[in-house]
Amino acid sequence: MTNKDEFIDLSHGSGGLASNELINSLFLKHFDNDFLDQGNDFASTEVTAGRLIISTDSHVVTPLFFPGGDIGSLSVHGTINDIAMSGGTPLYLTAAFIIEEGFSLGKLERIVISMAEASRKAGIPIIAGDTKVVERGKADGVFITTTGIGTVSKVVNISGERAKVHDSIIISGTIGDHGVAVMSSRQGLSFETDIQSDSAALHELVHEMITLVPNIHCLRDPTRGGVAATLNELAKQSNVGMLLNESAIPVRPAVAGACELLGLDPLNIANEGKLICICGPADAEMLVEKMRQHPLGKDAAIIGEVIEDSEHQVQMKTTFGGTRLVDWLSSEQLPRIC
Amino acid sequence: MTNKDEFIDLSHGSGGLASNELINSLFLKHFDNDFLDQGNDFASTEVTAGRLIISTDSHVVTPLFFPGGDIGSLSVHGTINDIAMSGGTPLYLTAAFIIEEGFSLGKLERIVISMAEASRKAGIPIIAGDTKVVERGKADGVFITTTGIGTVSKVVNISGERAKVHDSIIISGTIGDHGVAVMSSRQGLSFETDIQSDSAALHELVHEMITLVPNIHCLRDPTRGGVAATLNELAKQSNVGMLLNESAIPVRPAVAGACELLGLDPLNIANEGKLICICGPADAEMLVEKMRQHPLGKDAAIIGEVIEDSEHQVQMKTTFGGTRLVDWLSSEQLPRIC
Numbered sequence: 080m081t082n083k084d085e086f087i088d089l090s091h092g093s094g095g096l097a098s099n100e101l102i103n104s105l106f107l108k109h110f111d112n113d114f115l116d117q118g119n120d121f122a123s124t125e126v127t128a129g130r131l132i133i134s135t136d137s138h139v140v141t142p143l144f145f146p147g148g149d150i151g152s153l154s155v156h157g158t159i160n161d162i163a164m165s166g167g168t169p170l171y172l173t174a175a176f177i178i179e180e181g182f183s184l185g186k187l188e189r190i191v192i193s194m195a196e197a198s199r200k201a202g203i204p205i206i207a208g209d210t211k212v213v214e215r216g217k218a219d220g221v222f223i224t225t226t227g228i229g230t231v232s233k234v235v236n237i238s239g240e241r242a243k244v245h246d247s248i249i250i251s252g253t254i255g256d257h258g259v260a261v262m263s264s265r266q267g268l269s270f271e272t273d274i275q276s277d278s279a280a281l282h283e284l285v286h287e288m289i290t291l292v293p294n295i296h297c298l299r300d301p302t303r304g305g306v307a308a309t310l311n312e313l314a315k316q317s318n319v320g321m322l323l324n325e326s327a328i329p330v331r332p333a334v335a336g337a338c339e340l341l342g343l344d345p346l347n348i349a350n351e352g353k354l355i356c357i358c359g360p361a362d363a364e365m366l367v368e369k370m371r372q373h374p375l376g377k378d379a380a381i382i383g384e385v386i387e388d389s390e391h392q393v394q395m396k397t398t399f400g401g402t403r404l405v406d407w408l409s410s411e412q413l414p415r416i417c
Numbered sequence: 418m419t420n421k422d423e424f425i426d427l428s429h430g431s432g433g434l435a436s437n438e439l440i441n442s443l444f445l446k447h448f449d450n451d452f453l454d455q456g457n458d459f460a461s462t463e464v465t466a467g468r469l470i471i472s473t474d475s476h477v478v479t480p481l482f483f484p485g486g487d488i489g490s491l492s493v494h495g496t497i498n499d500i501a502m503s504g505g506t507p508l509y510l511t512a513a514f515i516i517e518e519g520f521s522l523g524k525l526e527r528i529v530i531s532m533a534e535a536s537r538k539a540g541i542p543i544i545a546g547d548t549k550v551v552e553r554g555k556a557d558g559v560f561i562t563t564t565g566i567g568t569v570s571k572v573v574n575i576s577g578e579r580a581k582v583h584d585s586i587i588i589s590g591t592i593g594d595h596g597v598a599v600m601s602s603r604q605g606l607s608f609e610t611d612i613q614s615d616s617a618a619l620h621e622l623v624h625e626m627i628t629l630v631p632n633i634h635c636l637r638d639p640t641r642g643g644v645a646a647t648l649n650e651l652a653k654q655s656n657v658g659m660l661l662n663e664s665a666i667p668v669r670p671a672v673a674g675a676c677e678l679l680g681l682d683p684l685n686i687a688n689e690g691k692l693i694c695i696c697g698p699a700d701a702e703m704l705v706e707k708m709r710q711h712p713l714g715k716d717a718a719i720i721g722e723v724i725e726d727s728e729h730q731v732q733m734k735t736t737f738g739g740t741r742l743v744d745w746l747s748s749e750q751l752p753r754i755c
């Protein structure tokens with residue numbers, strides 16, 4: 080980097096020379112693409128007519144680096160996944176940084192490199208950005224807001240209100256990995272695991288699913304609030320109930336163990352590389368089989384079905400034979416998990 | 418609001434029930450549009466084929482409320498203007514909030530209402546969003562990142578590298594108003610003025626300019642770093658120099674006075690409702706006349722010309738008859754002005 084300072088200072092957010100140097104020596108260098116090289120405050124790109132998909136997410140995860148990822152890769156995967164959950168093709172990302180004065184330039188570069196790698200691996204360039212710096216103690220290291228743009232075919236109609244009674248509920252793999260990985264790396268927590276965050280870009284898996292079954296009804300990634308919050312949202316939007324089968328839900332033993340230790344339910348824990356799919360029962364088996372052929376869907380399973388319920392409850396047949404309510408939590412269990 | 422709490426707590430960022438209530442009772446209520454009502458993690462919209470314009474900006478202004486605006490209206494205007502500077506038509510915005518635990522829900526609602534009003538007045542809906550909450554002391558009230566999407570006609574080709582020797586440099590009005598308004602409202606500063614921020618959406622002014630002169634070469638809004646930083650950027654990108662005429666640059670007497678008091682140069686101070694336009698000399702007079710018919714361009718003026726200079730310097734003929742360098746500042750003069 081041409082800037083020899085070791086730490087971010089307020090001048091890096093001034094819009095003046097230091098800002099310009101930071102942008103050139105860090106962001107343009109690593110995100111390297113023709114759009115950014117245009118050097119304007121906007122990116123310009125061609126698009127074919129169709130349905131455009133747009134999504135935005137701020138990332139405030141703590142710690143910034145955790146097993147299996149960091150805030151950089153997470154901010155790329157998270158927004159790609161929100162676009163992918165439309166059944167569409169993510170095309171471009173933007174990234175806006177809010178950086179705390181005194182933050183290490185070395186750590187910032189690690190994060191930017193990680194974003195650049197995640198972006199390149201996914202084939203989705205970061206085409207516009209912004210950098211702001213706030214005084215020491217007015218932020219927490221770095222926050223990253225990414226926005227994604229994509230397009231979706233007109234034959235695809237995936238939306239939260241399309242779940243129908245008798246539909247099957249599919250999960251793409253083990254649940255709770257991201258949340259437990261982040262928690263395990265927080266200071267003051269007295270357990271250690273080998274669990275890695277599942278943070279990953281799901282657009283290619285979704286593409287294969289849509290190609291096989293264009294009439295998927297709902298797709299959503301169970302991030303904050305976990306599978307429980309996502310299914311409760313979908314039940315409410317679709318005016319249905321859901322009945323899960325606990326024994327069918329894939330949970331890694333280490334995740335189950337950590338949850339037991341901490342008094343947490345894996346259903347409430349954030350995932351960053353998993354999706355929930357709701358489709359007609361006739362399509363479900365075939366879809367799960369296809370998903371299992373993809374590395375990010377190898378533990379895919381049908382975990383329940385959509386039922387009639389005017390109260391929109393999510394219930395679960397437990398491994399002990401009973402039935403319990405899977406509620407979304409009203410209080411915060413795991414702050415700043417994404 | 419259905420949520421009776423007076424302050425934001427971490428549960429509002431949990432992705433669970435409290436998040437859901439906050440979204441419904443605050444964001445969906447005020448931003449009210451069909452895209453948000455879809456209730457998905459993405460917004461879906463039709464677009465015609467053409468060039469798509471994308472821009473993103475985080476807003477960290479302090480204080481959150483200042484004469485002539487607040488962080489809400491600023492975050493709408495700022496991103497609309499970045500899109501407008503392509504010569505294109507802004508269509509949609511997204512908004513991502515990072516909120517500090519303990520922040521007043523009443524203030525948040527004022528900010529959201531202000532955003533909603535700015536968005537409605539500009540005719541550009543906020544179609545997707547996100548809310549994160551961080552612990553007390555880990556942010557500063559609220560930060561808002563907006564991303565804008567627009568389209569631009571293929572006959573328009575506005576870009577930072579298109580300034581040509583002999584081109585005219587136009588400013589749309591008085592400079593420094595935003596920066597001085599924000600500074601005047603900061604605690605500990607011992608001056609008071611009647612100056613209001615110029616925060617405004619410039620897309621309609623730009624539309625009229627482009628209609629009259631499709632061959633505008635450069636447009637840029639001189640925000641952080643002010644006119645000095647913007648002209649230095651453009652000079653570098655276009656491989657030219659610039660010569661300004663100090664007596665032609667419109668500055669309100671109150672702004673000039675405040676700058677003198679504080680030892681600041683109006684050329685370095687942020688604007689949020691002004692644009693710099695560079696065009697062929699034959700088009701300039703006609704363009705300024707047109708701009709003056711629009712309320713946001715009534716003080717428009719030709720302030721200088723593009724000259725040959727391999728060192729890309731911006732110089733200014735002063736009112737005293739001399740010539741001085743208009744450099745961009747390497748250190749931070751006015752942190753968190755936008």
